[in-house]
Amino acid sequence: MQKLTTREKIIIGIIVIFGYAYFTGSEIPVNYGLTNDDIDIIIKDTETGFDKAEKEVLGVTPGPTPQPVGPDPDPEKCICKGTGKIVQGDGHVSPCPYHTGDPQELPTYDIDENRLIYPSEKKQTQGGTGGS
Numbered sequence: 001m002q003k004l005t006t007r008e009k010i011i012i013g014i015i016v017i018f019g020y021a022y023f024t025g026s027e028i029p030v031n032y033g034l035t036n037d038d039i040d041i042i043i044k045d046t047e048t049g050f051d052k053a054e055k056e057v058l059g060v061t062p063g064p065t066p067q068p069v070g071p072d073p074d075p076e077k078c079i080c081k082g083t084g085k086i087v088q089g090d091g092h093v094s095p096c097p098y099h100t101g102d103p104q105e106l107p108t109y110d111i112d113e114n115r116l117i118y119p120s121e122k123k124q125t126q127g128g129t130g131g132s
């Protein structure tokens, strides 16, 4: 077999890299075939495992797992407690999507800036540019 030139080695290398990227990329399933029920079962199994480990290793009877609190249509369960205002970790207040009462207070998504625009910002923007 004749020796490959540097140029041929580079071309073969590029073909191998792109071929590898193409074939490995196309074999990755989009959602790995897990349904929400499958995920719930995994979460429950994991929680059960942690509870069992806590009991056997630490000798402590685990209390109920705290659930994350967020916006909820039920004012009793909602993080705003029905006030319509959610105080964030950094101290700023966001309107609750369920209990704000006034849809004008809800932020809108700006696709160009790829972020939420809050009504307070909108007023500043409109004032600064003299409207749209």
Ligand SMILES: [Zn+2]
Binding pocket: 071, 072, 075, 078, 079, 080, 081, 082, 083, 084, 096, 097, 098, 099
């Ligand atoms: Zn709320």
